[in-house]
Amino acid sequence: MSLELVEVNGLATIQDSGRKGWRRFGVPLSGPMDVFAFQAANLLAGNPSNSAAVEIGLGDMAFRATRDCLIAVAGAGFDLSVYIWDFPLWSSFFVRSGWIIRMNKTDNGMWAYLAIAGGVQTQPMLGSRSTYLRGALGGFEGRLLQAGDRLPSGTPSQPVNDLAARALPIEARPSYGGNPIVDVIMGPQENYFADESKSTFLSSEYSVSLTSDRMGYRLEGPALSHRDKAEMISEGMTPGAIEVPSNGQPIVMMADCPTTGGYPKIASIVSADLPVLAQCVPNKSKIRFQETTMAKAQKKYRVLMNGIENHIVKQSEW
Amino acid sequence: MTFKPKIVPLGDSSLLVQLGEEIDLAVNQRVHALADLVKISWLDGIIETVPAYSTLLVYYDPLILSFTQLKNDLHIRISQMENVGSNKPRQIEVPVLYGGEHGHDLEFVASHCNLRVDDVIRIHAERTYTVFMMGFTPGFPYMGKLDDAIVTPRMETPRTRVAAGTVAIAGSQTGIYPIDSPGGWRLIGRTSLRLFNPGSESPFLFSPGDQVRFIAEK
Numbered sequence: 285m286s287l288e289l290v291e292v293n294g295l296a297t298i299q300d301s302g303r304k305g306w307r308r309f310g311v312p313l314s315g316p317m318d319v320f321a322f323q324a325a326n327l328l329a330g331n332p333s334n335s336a337a338v339e340i341g342l343g344d345m346a347f348r349a350t351r352d353c354l355i356a357v358a359g360a361g362f363d364l365s366v367y368i369w370d371f372p373l374w375s376s377f378f379v380r381s382g383w384i385i386r387m388n389k390t391d392n393g394m395w396a397y398l399a400i401a402g403g404v405q406t407q408p409m410l411g412s413r414s415t416y417l418r419g420a421l422g423g424f425e426g427r428l429l430q431a432g433d434r435l436p437s438g439t440p441s442q443p444v445n446d447l448a449a450r451a452l453p454i455e456a457r458p459s460y461g462g463n464p465i466v467d468v469i470m471g472p473q474e475n476y477f478a479d480e481s482k483s484t485f486l487s488s489e490y491s492v493s494l495t496s497d498r499m500g501y502r503l504e505g506p507a508l509s510h511r512d513k514a515e516m517i518s519e520g521m522t523p524g525a526i527e528v529p530s531n532g533q534p535i536v537m538m539a540d541c542p543t544t545g546g547y548p549k550i551a552s553i554v555s556a557d558l559p560v561l562a563q564c565v566p567n568k569s570k571i572r573f574q575e576t577t578m579a580k581a582q583k584k585y586r587v588l589m590n591g592i593e594n595h596i597v598k599q600s601e602w
Numbered sequence: 603m604t605f606k607p608k609i610v611p612l613g614d615s616s617l618l619v620q621l622g623e624e625i626d627l628a629v630n631q632r633v634h635a636l637a638d639l640v641k642i643s644w645l646d647g648i649i650e651t652v653p654a655y656s657t658l659l660v661y662y663d664p665l666i667l668s669f670t671q672l673k674n675d676l677h678i679r680i681s682q683m684e685n686v687g688s689n690k691p692r693q694i695e696v697p698v699l700y701g702g703e704h705g706h707d708l709e710f711v712a713s714h715c716n717l718r719v720d721d722v723i724r725i726h727a728e729r730t731y732t733v734f735m736m737g738f739t740p741g742f743p744y745m746g747k748l749d750d751a752i753v754t755p756r757m758e759t760p761r762t763r764v765a766a767g768t769v770a771i772a773g774s775q776t777g778i779y780p781i782d783s784p785g786g787w788r789l790i791g792r793t794s795l796r797l798f799n800p801g802s803e804s805p806f807l808f809s810p811g812d813q814v815r816f817i818a819e820k
Contacts, residue, residue: 518655
């Protein structure tokens with residue numbers, strides 16, 4: 285044990301890179317809402333990028349170290365303080381036994397990841413430590429973390445003094461915040477929509493509805509009309525896909541999305557921009573979509589994800 | 603085969619292989635045959651597949667594999683599919699207690715179809731069904747097709763809770779609820795078999811493509 289939750293006002297779950305290999309049986313991928321921040325937190329903590337970490341959203345949270353340990357926090361929408369000091373996100377720091385790590389919600393993002401050197405070591409279910417709440421699978425007894433929970437962690441990969449006081453500079457991160465323009469690949473069912481609806485989709489502002497969750501972000505904005513029918517034979521689905529049910533309001537599939545669905549998908553958000561969308565604040569961020577090509581999308585993702593660790597810098601002044 | 607297979611992107615890290623456009627047993631068998639072919643010779647960068655009625659969704663890692671590489675590879679496999687006999691599907695028997703407290707809607711189904719309750723049971727248990735796909739909740743099998751005589755529409759307002767093990771029908775499909783969950787299908791019986799056992803080495807009773815028969819228990 286190395287971390288205890290002492291205050292939980294939001295939504296905290298354990299997530300690793302997701303539950304792969306079981307989607308054909310109807311088990312969602314799960315994993316982090318913001319893959320980039322999740323991987324960055326792990327790499328700052330000296331972990332493999334897919335190690336289990338704590339995903340924090342919606343409200344204030346506080347942890348107490350129950351032994352000396354090395355922590356890294358990355359993401360958006362939280363202020364961080366450790367013992368008596370304020371710390372920036374996207375950094376790693378050494379924590380003495382008994383110190384409190386406090387994360388206070390702000391209105392400029394949604395999700396942050398707290399990684400501990402050695403990784404959170406709860407019992408994997410179906411090959412993953414990710415929490416799937418609907419199925420009560422994985423994580424900490426398949427549920428949200430509560431005050432009093434103590435998280436087991438593994439052995440750090442290197443001496444923690446070498447890992448402390450490191451940061452990922454803003455240039456190496458996606459452009460979070462503000463009103464993002466998000467790249468999409470159109471289809472597979474763009475022909476279910478009238479031409480006007482396709483241009484409405486690509487030229488209008490959308491915001492995230494308050495009823496959104498880890499399964500999907502409901503978008504509010506101009507309704508899209510189907511040419512003919514709003515339902516089709518069910519087929520496989522993936523995070524980032526944008527479904528449009530009969531009311532015409534798009535829904536972006538997120539980490540816990542069902543594995544199959546029967547509403548037409550007008551487009552999908554590219555992997556490199558999904559972290560930015562995940563951090564959009566309901567009723568605040570204004571989102572626009574722009575069409576891109578497969579080659580550009582895959583290149584953008586490679587540029588973003590390859591070599592995150594090479595951008596990490598040591599903060600000598602701390 | 604009039605439908606020409608199509609491979610289209612679903613975003614930049616999965617693609618959809620379309621082998622047909624309807625709920626059809628022959629089309630669905632081709633989907634499972636293709637899923638088997640992908641499994642037999644796993645291409646580095648493929649993560650997993652989700653077979654559905656007439657499509658196979660293939661998830662891949664765009665850091666390892668490009669859309670074009672995977673698409674070309676899958677086109678080759680589709681052309682090989684004609685020559686390869688598909689694996690013999692597994693046969694699974696499911697004991698069911700029909701009606702009463704186990705299947706609250708059995709009498710509704712009977713009256714909707716102008717049949718006696720015993721006839722509904724006999725007709726439901728007569729056919730061998732195929733698991734077309736799985737989804738909704740972990741381990742839920744979408745099976746078909748039902749005999750037209752017992753086709754019944756789903757409920758307009760779903761129940762908030764259907765017990766694990768409940769056997770149900772909706773439209774021309776039949777399924778079994780693996781865990782307690784909301785549900786809008788018509789409940790006709792219950793099995794004592796466990797469909798989802800997350801701690802076990804083989805956590806799911808069914809796999810896509812399985813053949814299933816219901817055995818009426820007294």
